[in-house]
Amino acid sequence: MMSSLKKNAPNSTILCGNLDGLPIPGFETHKVFTINNKKVLITAIIDPDLEKKAIHGLQIKDPLSTLKKILETPHDLAVAVLHFSDTKARRLIRRISGLDVAILGTQRGTMKESELINGCWLVKNNNHGKTIGYLDWDFTAKAPTNAKIVKVKKELYKADQKIANLVSDHELWLRQHYVEVEKSKERTVTDLTAKVPYVSIHTCTTCHPKISASWKNTGHARAYASLQKKCKDFCPDCLPCHVTGSREHDKQGFRSPSATPDLFNIQCEECHGPAEEHIKEPELPYGLKIEASTCTICHTANTDPEFSFEDDLNLVSH
Ligand code: HEC
Ligand code: HEC
Ligand code: HEC
Ligand code: HEC
Numbered sequence: 001m002m003s004s005l006k007k008n009a010p011n012s013t014i015l016c017g018n019l020d021g022l023p024i025p026g027f028e029t030h031k032v033f034t035i036n037n038k039k040v041l042i043t044a045i046i047d048p049d050l051e052k053k054a055i056h057g058l059q060i061k062d063p064l065s066t067l068k069k070i071l072e073t074p075h076d077l078a079v080a081v082l083h084f085s086d087t088k089a090r091r092l093i094r095r096i097s098g099l100d101v102a103i104l105g106t107q108r109g110t111m112k113e114s115e116l117i118n119g120c121w122l123v124k125n126n127n128h129g130k131t132i133g134y135l136d137w138d139f140t141a142k143a144p145t146n147a148k149i150v151k152v153k154k155e156l157y158k159a160d161q162k163i164a165n166l167v168s169d170h171e172l173w174l175r176q177h178y179v180e181v182e183k184s185k186e187r188t189v190t191d192l193t194a195k196v197p198y199v200s201i202h203t204c205t206t207c208h209p210k211i212s213a214s215w216k217n218t219g220h221a222r223a224y225a226s227l228q229k230k231c232k233d234f235c236p237d238c239l240p241c242h243v244t245g246s247r248e249h250d251k252q253g254f255r256s257p258s259a260t261p262d263l264f265n266i267q268c269e270e271c272h273g274p275a276e277e278h279i280k281e282p283e284l285p286y287g288l289k290i291e292a293s294t295c296t297i298c299h300t301a302n303t304d305p306e307f308s309f310e311d312d313l314n315l316v317s318h
Contacts, residue, residue: 017043017080018066020059030070038139041075043067045092047084050106064095071098076139081105086124093117100142103133109302114147125149127302171231178234182258197274198245198253200262204275207282211268214318220266233257241298244270266298 017029030043048060079101082089089104104124111124125133136146205212223242232238240246244267245253254263272287292309299307
């Protein structure tokens with residue numbers, strides 16, 4: 001992916017502090033920008049464990065010692081993008097001195113407040129481009145005077161067509177990649193479907209036709225179509241919240257687009273639970289323990305900041 005980026009955007013520089021084998025044209029370990037007479041040092045560090053599979057043929061060097069070396073470059077402000085898990089990023093920051101700001105790159109989500117660890121401000125703002133981190137920096141106090149997350153309002157920014165084309169080409173390429181991965185798994189499809197305790201909405205409809213009809217008018221019935229529109233209908237990052245039975249609490253439902261095509265969308269069993277037993281004995285109690293946490297596994301602070309259990313339940317109730 002990095003080399004394809006380089007090919008398409010030849011004038012850009014990719015920063016990677018602990019990539020072995022540099023210099024490679026177009027890649028640099030760090031950069032120093034002079035802004036208002038202040039030297040701002042920027043680098044990016046990758047966790048070697050995290051990227052073992054992703055970076056073919058490239059070696060990643062020890063993060064701590066390489067970062068220490070880079071910080072010897074004269075600067076007034078040092079910023080590092082860390083491609084680490086949350087825990088490991090914190091561990092690295094505790095062991096290093098002289099880093100002013102660390103931006104957590106891989107972890108999805110947004111931190112409301114930046115956090116001070118060992119003299120370094122840790123921020124996380126990975127929200128699919130929906131927000132931008134904003135920082136006013138006091139060079140004397142070595143601390144932010146104003147730090148906030150700004151919502152990106154589409155109306156305010158005109159898309160750079162060249163970049164937009166690059167992104168959409170990349171999305172198409174990525175979708176094709178996931179489709180290929182999917183195809184290579186096809187041999188196991190039958191044994192996968194056999195184990196699923198979800199019976200799908202088709203079965204519910206036979207006994208609860210009115211409720212099924214009302215469900216079809218909710219956004220939950222369009223969740224998969226929304227992914228298709230964005231070219232993300234095979235993307236493992238997106239699927240769990242747009243299908244049935246695939247969230248962390250219960251991975252027994254949706255497996256993949258070809259293995260479980262009956263489990264697209266947020267169907268009945270996402271809220272009520274697998275109905276394998278219910279359809280055998282409908283008179284027994286089933287599936288009415290629905291509380292805020294049933295919803296907030298998907299309607300999170302990031303995906304739906306305005307979510308309110310009481311109000312939103314009215315919109316999908318039957
Ligand atoms: C498995 C993930 C998931 C769960 C669990 C979930 N939702 Fe949703 N919900 C979604 C997605 C995804 C959408 C957006 C669908 C779209 O438009 O693509 C959505 C949309 C909605 C909407 C807008 C619906 C409309 O008709 O416009 C409401 C309201 C809503 N959900 C309420 C709830 C409530 C209340 C719960 C819990 C009882 C809940 N959701 C549980 C994923 C989920
Ligand atoms: C943590 C759960 C979660 C994940 C992961 C997730 N979504 Fe959603 N998505 C939601 C919820 C909840 C809604 C409904 C939000 C609302 O009603 O405001 C939604 C709504 C949408 C919508 C319809 C509303 C809109 O904003 O246009 C689209 C399109 C969408 N998601 C695309 C994606 C894509 C693409 C990905 C992967 C990059 C993704 N989603 C990953 C939970 C999720
Ligand atoms: C977004 C979550 C959600 C989805 C999706 C959902 N339900 Fe429900 N359902 C609820 C809630 C909440 C209640 C009310 C529970 C209570 O009374 O405590 C309920 C109640 C029910 C009841 C019992 C009350 C009644 O009206 O008879 C049935 C039956 C039912 N749902 C069937 C279905 C079927 C069938 C589907 C799919 C077509 C479905 N539900 C989809 C949340 C959901
Ligand atoms: C064979 C017919 C049949 C099928 C199929 C069926 N149900 Fe039911 N369901 C019933 C009957 C009958 C009741 C009412 C039982 C009672 O109140 O005595 C019921 C009740 C329920 C209740 C309320 C349970 C309670 O504790 O009061 C929920 C929720 C529900 N069904 C959801 C579903 C969902 C979701 C599906 C599909 C996954 C489904 N049902 C499929 C016949 C069926």
